[in-house]
Amino acid sequence: MALRGHVDRLSRRQVIGWARDEAAPDSTVALVVVVDGRAVGRCLADRPRDDLVAAGEGHGRHGFDFAFPDGALPALARCTVSVRRDGDGAVVPGSPLVLDPITTFDADLRGRLSLALAEPVDAAERARRLAFLMEEVQRLRQAAADEPGATRDSDTRPRALVIDATLPATTRDAGSNAILSQVRSLQRLGYAVTFAPVDMVGDAETLEAHGVRCCLSPWYATVEEVLRRHAGAFALVYLHRVDTAGRYAQLVRDTQRHARLVYGVADLHHLRTARQAEVEGRADLAAYADHLRFLELHAARASDAVITHSTYEAEILGAHIPRERVHVVPWAVDPRPTAVPFAARRGLAFVGGYGHRPNLDAALFLIESVVPELTARGAGAELPCLLAGSVMPERLRELAAVRPGVEPVGWVPDLALLFDRVRLSVAPLAYGAGVKGKVLDSLAAGVPCVCTPAAAEGLDLPEPLAGLVADTPAGLAQAILALHEDEALNRACAAAGLAYIVSMNGEGRVDARMQAAAGALR
Template sequence: MSSDDASSGICGFIDDIRFQPNRGWLVTGWAFDPANPERRVIVAALRSGREVARAEASIARPDLRRSGVDDGRRGFELLAPLDEVHAPDTAVLDVLALPERTPLPRAAAATAARGREVQLRASVDVVGRTRIAGWLRDEARPDHRLNVAILLDDVVLRSAVANALRTDLRDTGLGDGRYGFDFVLSPPLPSDTDHAITVLCEETGQPLPGSPFHFPASHRFNAAFRQHVAQTLAGVGARNVRSDALTFLIDQIETLRREQARADAREAESVAHERARRLGADAEETPPRILFIDDRAPDTRRDAGSCAMLSHMQAAQALGHEVSFIASVVELDATTRHRLEDDGFTCWAAPTYPTVESLLRGQAGAFNAIYLHRLSNASRYLALARHYMPGARIVSSVADLAHLRLERQAAVEGRPELRTAAGQERVREHMAAWASHAVITHSRIEADILARAVPTANVHVVPWSTPLTPEPLPFHERRSVAFVAHYGHAPNLDAAKWLVDEILPLIREASPEIELLLVGSAMPDAVVRMDDAPGVRVLGHVAELPALLRSVRLTVAPLRFGAGIKGKVLESWAAGLPCVATPIALEGLPLPSPLEICLARTAREFADAVVGLYHDAQRSTEIGARARAIVAQQFNAEAVEQALKRALGRS
């Protein structure tokens, strides 16, 4: 029941990390200093190294007292506020005992809530002013029952364990079928007031598909009619009559959605005709429509995949397509939607299109091409896209080959379970390549791997446009070496540890004045604490990255595993900086002779290359200029458009 930290002597556990709707993440556990029983340990929650909550471990815990942990008053509860820790960010939540900064180990429940991702599969089948019903289950642990919460206008209305028997789920092979929930709202929600119903998985805070559901006030009907309808529905008593009433109401909802989908399709065609007329083209020729599908809206500040996605959307637009987008996992927020629409993209979302399936079904046959970004979306929607868009060209875009990345990670970390996962991903990737009309990858290396594995696949290498940023300051005005990364990505976290633990000491042995800057988002406490290492300065997320890159002498990319083209290398080259990198980081990129000095395989080679370029102004400037020229020539908008045109079968 206890766990000792050898360096500090603190005992303790995190028992649970649970999402509290409309509040945040509640962390519970206990902590005790056996060397100083009078002391009450202070426990803090940190996000990316910044404290977001703290509490004293002094709550009475009878279970601890029975187990011999002093008087048992060693429990704690602390709440990480929702505005500080959003649901997708819990992976960077660290819980430490202060002032030692001793990480508290996690019990099984807390590990499930934080360290082990819930593979949520769910549906809200009935949602209305009188009843909300559906089901949810964890695909990774089908025997585990999840909790569901219903929020009315952001206030918790009901919550329960989703364990009601659903015979339809059982009969379709979903375990014992006990994943259901069914809430009857009494009294019903008033129809003359706007309402928003949100259905959440309590363990993750993740909204169920289609949530939130909006119920606008029914101004069209007078009070007498509304009262009549309410009384009629309230008087429905028999089970079969209730079922008929629900079927009728659901049919009306689906009818409205179908009508809206047809109206959307007609409006898109009308806009296309008008645009063609203004441009002097034949108004009878409707521009082709292409639908882009990704987990979430592209944000170039987040990752290289977003940069590639947005670049390809812009290229399709330049090729004359009417470009649409729908998010399959994270619903579009208003700000992002307006940003994309201002750029001329059409965004589809709830309530008319709560899921990708509803859009494909509602606008069946309306798209000329479907672009599926990432393997997860190709696996889920490729067959549906073929069914509802039989004449459309289906294009699968591979951000990187997941099986290749996992195989390399397994080799570096000595983890045989990753080799098994890599084999499974390889099968999925090959199936998607075989079933698509075209497959897009950013790397010639990965294109060759796919082509050999799936000879019938139509594989295309399509880069993404990387804009040039301001050239660096004069060499003598610049200082430091930068590593820019998204630290929530396993290859980048491993690279940071290798860089600080093994490479940097060799660098500073030869040149003690060299300082390393760690820059990027989603930093766990392990990276934040690297600020204590000699010669390391942790900056975290930098809003104006081009300005920072102008001030450093070079960047590094010490990746020991991974796959695909690395955005961090292209960003460095676009800024006119050398980037010392491993073969993994430079894979798929051109490497002419002046840049070969930047390639390093071992810690010693890496350190020697960094020290050499840091002090050689002429060579550093020459390499930076050549790298910048490569980006300008090969990673520009025109190159992307021509490559995408071939992938779309238009050349």
């Protein structure tokens, strides 16, 4: 006798389907459920189903829903389930089916767990369930920490751990570009690099696409957890910025006893803060600068090597720790000279993130002091001044709106678009520290940069670039007008800037300096 029907769904809870005897279409079919050749239960195909009526399967009362009894299915092995007609053993179409072991975390298992956890329970049972779940979470997190690619046994390369406040982003700041460049340098030197941000969040897609392993939530709760779980795993630990070094240097020594500890200053925060205190006449900032100085020098003394980008800051550090432990390591900058001819460009640009106080003060100084000096020299609105950068405050936009020729551009996704418009850039910083990314970016675009001494500090600019440094509104205006109107001078400075970038910020030089800081591979 022909048997019509189908097994529609199989899970670890139940098997659902329908069956109809063609010889006796209005009768009820008795079924037996078989697991790996063993009968585990019986049921009747007598449940009403509207879809069967719509499909022309008689009165539609041919459905079945069999719930597996406890112990009917093996937990840790695959099994084969078939539904047969009781008596002659005719197989319901659609079976047999294979059921994966319970170790497969499929939708069915997730559903069963959700149902079990949703049941109302007393406080004691809730605490037991929570303790169980927390234990399993820890087990999974440890498994993620120990997975292939994370352990020394699965990769013969020495491992380097880089710790910073956040994951770097190339569009955010010069500090991000610097640490990204140095991570890639470590990779070229033969290290397998892991990155752990203090906040444990962020988009790791770009870093991981370049082969950098990222330690993030929920797999890790803190940097401390990363260090403890991977105790003894790293040959080098790079702590970027003073806050990071202050928090984790001792724990690195405790958990990574054979690792080389490298401290990257980014810039000397105490130097920048002291200069701001002097400019603003603030005793409170001066006291805070002294505190930062203590922290930064303590971090430097506690490290095996200290990285700075600035030759000026290297001299300061070298006065307090052995000079051989201080390393000037630039970050890589690719030359991307503008293809737009001099005659098709006009004006100047200032670039900076305005959430950084020195940049905001520089922009205000440019508008309030340098632009009027340009106007007095006959430039006026004929010399466009573009203000580019993120987090531009409304008061700066309002001030720019009433100054002829000043255009508040705001954030620019690609600085090449900005440099294609102008003949020069300007960096009129009154104070700051470290190497200024805005200056390097401009030189790499073949766009000369007029700087204050604070903006040029630590770069050791050669002539004729050194001649573009001035410390007064009149001196800055004179250099701006000369570069803007004298094509030969502009070309000479552009060529010198590109040659400087190739010489000082190429990958080869970065790697050589990083190798000295990292020491011999361990």
